[in-house]
Amino acid sequence: MAALTSVEAVTTPRRIAAGEFTATALCRAFLDRTAANDPGIGAFLTVDAEGALAAAASIDARVARGESLDALPLAGVVVAVKDNLATRGLRTTCASKMLADYIPPYDAHVVGRLRAAGAVIIGKTNLDEFAMGSSTENSAFFSTCNPWDRTRTPGGSSGGSAAAVAARFCQVALGSDTGGSVRQPAALTGVVGFKPTYGRVSRYGLVAFASSLDVVAQFGATVADAALLFEAVAGADPRDATCVERPVERPDFTRGVAGLRGLRVGIPREYFRDGLDADVREGVRAALDALAREGASLVDLSMPHTAAAIATYYVLAPAEASSNLARFDGVRFGRRVEAAELLGMYGATRERGFGAEVKQRILLGTFALSAGYSDAIYGKAQRVRTLIARDFTEAFAQVDVIATPTSPTVAFKLGARTTDPLAMYLADACTLPPSLAGVPAISVPTGLGRSGLPVGIQLVGPVFSEVRLLAVAHGVESLLGRVGAP
Numbered sequence: 001m002a003a004l005t006s007v008e009a010v011t012t013p014r015r016i017a018a019g020e021f022t023a024t025a026l027c028r029a030f031l032d033r034t035a036a037n038d039p040g041i042g043a044f045l046t047v048d049a050e051g052a053l054a055a056a057a058s059i060d061a062r063v064a065r066g067e068s069l070d071a072l073p074l075a076g077v078v079v080a081v082k083d084n085l086a087t088r089g090l091r092t093t094c095a096s097k098m099l100a101d102y103i104p105p106y107d108a109h110v111v112g113r114l115r116a117a118g119a120v121i122i123g124k125t126n127l128d129e130f131a132m133g134s135s136t137e138n139s140a141f142f143s144t145c146n147p148w149d150r151t152r153t154p155g156g157s158s159g160g161s162a163a164a165v166a167a168r169f170c171q172v173a174l175g176s177d178t179g180g181s182v183r184q185p186a187a188l189t190g191v192v193g194f195k196p197t198y199g200r201v202s203r204y205g206l207v208a209f210a211s212s213l214d215v216v217a218q219f220g221a222t223v224a225d226a227a228l229l230f231e232a233v234a235g236a237d238p239r240d241a242t243c244v245e246r247p248v249e250r251p252d253f254t255r256g257v258a259g260l261r262g263l264r265v266g267i268p269r270e271y272f273r274d275g276l277d278a279d280v281r282e283g284v285r286a287a288l289d290a291l292a293r294e295g296a297s298l299v300d301l302s303m304p305h306t307a308a309a310i311a312t313y314y315v316l317a318p319a320e321a322s323s324n325l326a327r328f329d330g331v332r333f334g335r336r337v338e339a340a341e342l343l344g345m346y347g348a349t350r351e352r353g354f355g356a357e358v359k360q361r362i363l364l365g366t367f368a369l370s371a372g373y374s375d376a377i378y379g380k381a382q383r384v385r386t387l388i389a390r391d392f393t394e395a396f397a398q399v400d401v402i403a404t405p406t407s408p409t410v411a412f413k414l415g416a417r418t419t420d421p422l423a424m425y426l427a428d429a430c431t432l433p434p435s436l437a438g439v440p441a442i443s444v445p446t447g448l449g450r451s452g453l454p455v456g457i458q459l460v461g462p463v464f465s466e467v468r469l470l471a472v473a474h475g476v477e478s479l480l481g482r483v484g485a486p
């Protein structure tokens with residue numbers, strides 16, 4: 001039998017139930033692989049071997065008692081969780097000095113759902129501090145390396161989760177996607193990254209960054225694995241007022257490539273302009289040609305407000321962040337730096353607790369919301385956001401899905417953009433518009449470019465079209481094949 005670390009999440013519960021291997025053996029295989037290889041990658045901030053083995057043992061005990069695993073869709077599945085999702089009793093840092101020693105007294109909704117579904121949580125993954133960044137280099141602790149080339153970034157902000165799936169330190173992983181933080185690192189590491197519709201998954205226990213954009217999102221080595229994780233965590237939760245009450249349906253993966261026949265695929269020309277790496281241009285073009293050969297019709301589109309997305313997002317997200325991060329004042333959560341009087345304590349705590357990018361965003365966001373400027377800056381960005389969303393509504397009157405590159409470039413060198421925030425923000429050019437529109441989007445690997453690095457194609461659907469979008473993504477994956485492990 002091939003190594004246990006290559007077992008797919010979707011087949012895991014039934015193989016454990018059939019006695020092919022135990023949950024404990026599977027868990028140990030991932031723990032051993034992580035212990036041996038993560039020191040060179042830096043995917044994890046915390047590995048919880050004890051908790052993971054205890055969860056695995058409880059699955060094995062059920063099997064030993066002759067109980068069915070049917071009610072546990074993730075029985076024994078080894079999952080990593082981004083370190084901005086609260087885990088009861090397990091350090092949750094947001095990769096910030098502010099929360100370096102924070103141990104939550106509760107589980108995020110999605111973490112509770114994982115446990116209830118029988119998942120084995122192996123640890124907490126590295127990220128850009130408070131999920132602000134596109135390379136995982138803004139972590140206050142260390143940068144994560146790309147398993148395909150350790151001198152390069154895995155992308156961000158969920159770079160730890162992406163690297164963990166790519167390097168096979170876990171089967172699937174949770175991240176958060178505010179402006180591309182799951183899709184972009186998925187593309188850069190050759191895995192699947194799925195951002196559901198805004199409001200589809202509860203954010204209770206996700207440390208808030210930009211509340212009108214934050215979505216809990218899923219990584220898998222395959223579309224089916226990412227979909228399995230999505231199904232397990234999605235659905236209503238009264239503790240998140242934006243979370244909708246709609247049943248979560250199961251995507252139909254039986255049609256494979258045949259499901260692509262007759263599909264109308266919109267190709268917005270604004271996403272194929274300057275600044276694309278040749279590898280990305282060629283990889284995405286080849287994928288689109290393959291779709292056309294299977295009978296999909298490619299529809300040339302214009303989405304005229306696309307170029308405004310970066311400026312719009314980098315007003316709205318910092319504005320919301322400046323408000324959300326006001327709670328880290330040394331009084332209630334996390335770190336406190338003592339000073340002679342109250343204002344001094346606030347200042348010292350925030351000065352020492354936050355890193356440079358977070359401070360920069362708090363300053364920008366506070367300015368954008370300040371009296372006399374808020375309508376000209378924040379209000380205007382809100383109005384442009386409406387135009388960007390309208391581009392999508394109009395496009396979906398003509399097509400079923402939209403296809404774009406996920407990232408304009410392949411994985412860039414560590415350090416290459418750290419002193420140039422604009423270059424870093426350009427990494428989000430293709431993922432920001434769907435975030436601003438609230439629509440679901442998925443990155444699927446197209447293969448390796450001439451550089452030997454992975455490329456991803458982004459598929460975008462109308463709101464709440466997850467089931468259809470996942471089926472299309474599965475067809476595309478069947479057509480293009482998988483990139484495999486580095």
Ligand code: GLN
Binds near residue numbers: 131178181428
């Ligand atoms: N890279 C974007 C940013 O820096 C998106 C981050 C995210 O989706 N969390 O804000």
